Amino acid sequence: MRAIILAAGMGLRLLQPEDKQSPKCLLKFDGMSLLERHLRMLAAAGITDVVLALGFHHEQVSQELDRLNWTPRPRIYLNPEFNLGSVLTLHVTAEAMTAGGDVLVMDADVLYDQRIFNALVAGETANRLLIDRDFEVGDEPVKLCLRDGVPVELRKQVMVGLEYDTVGESVGFFRFNEATAARLADITRDYVESGRARMPHEEAVRDLLLERGAQFETADVTGFPWIEIDYPEDVKRAADEVLPQLEPLTMVSE
Known part of the structure; x- marks a missing residue:
């Protein structure tokens, strides 16, 4: 299984001072960046083939990887036009999407409980979505x-x-089996080639679901704590409300 983490955006809605701007995956909670949390959760599940789709201040993410001394080091795919839509960011990872095996596509700006991740990766192979009804x-x-x-x-x-x-x-996390991941790569390529690079990647996933929805299963993660971080108030909620509810993170030596 391979994980593609989308972390190219500028995070403008966080209203960071210009001299302190950084990718949202570097936000820290209890001393650990969101990126490190992703990597530790993936490693705990035995997933070491990790791709980072980067753009805005990508050098800062590389510095975080240096600090962590994480091995095997995630492969980096750069979207130089990161100010456009996230469908372009997903498109630049086409090689990873079509390299075989199940593929996880994950937003980087999410603080989430390990039980949510476990629901995503359970089983040998699957097309899987996550839903929170609350x-x-x-x-x-x-x-x-x-x-x-x-x-x-x-x-x-x-x-x-x-x-x-x-x-x-x-939740912003998706799992695709080999054939479905290859089809998503085709769809995202069509978006870019037809002048729709400014669209969010969820639009390409939506097209895939409308085409192959019967092939997907949905895991209900209602009740498990998580938050997508877009605004300054989300950072506060993540620290004050979500973080205290998280199960202890499985620690894996890198």
Whole structure:
């Protein structure tokens, strides 16, 4: 299994001072960066083939890897146009998506419980989504809608009249088997070649779900603590509310 961590964005909504701007994956909670938490959780599951899709201040991420002395060192794919949409960031990792085996695609800016990760990686091979049914209603969460267990929507704005029986927030982590990962690479390439590079990568995943939704299973992680960090108030909530609820992280020697 291979993990692709998307960490190219500028994080403008965090309102960081210009002289202190850094990728969100370097935010630290209890002295550990989000990146280190990702790596430790992956290593605990035996996943050492890790790809970092970087852009904004990518040299700072390289410095964090130097500090951690993490081995095997994650491979880095750079998106020089990181100010465009995240679908372009996913596209630059096409080689990793099509190299065989199951592929995890994970947002870097998430603080999450190990039980959420365990639900993602359980089993030998799978197409898997994660859903949290306890979410704040609004325009910000990416909604995952299911009908009879089959995903029928993955967007912030749900189309009026859409029929579904379950709705929740997508955690931002996806698992694809070999064939499905290769198909996602094709879809993202089409986005870029057709002038849609400014779109979020969830749009490409959405197209995949509408095409192959019956091939996906959905793990319900409702009740497990996690937070996607976009705004300054999210940083505070992560530290004050989410971090204290997390199960102790399995520590693996790098």
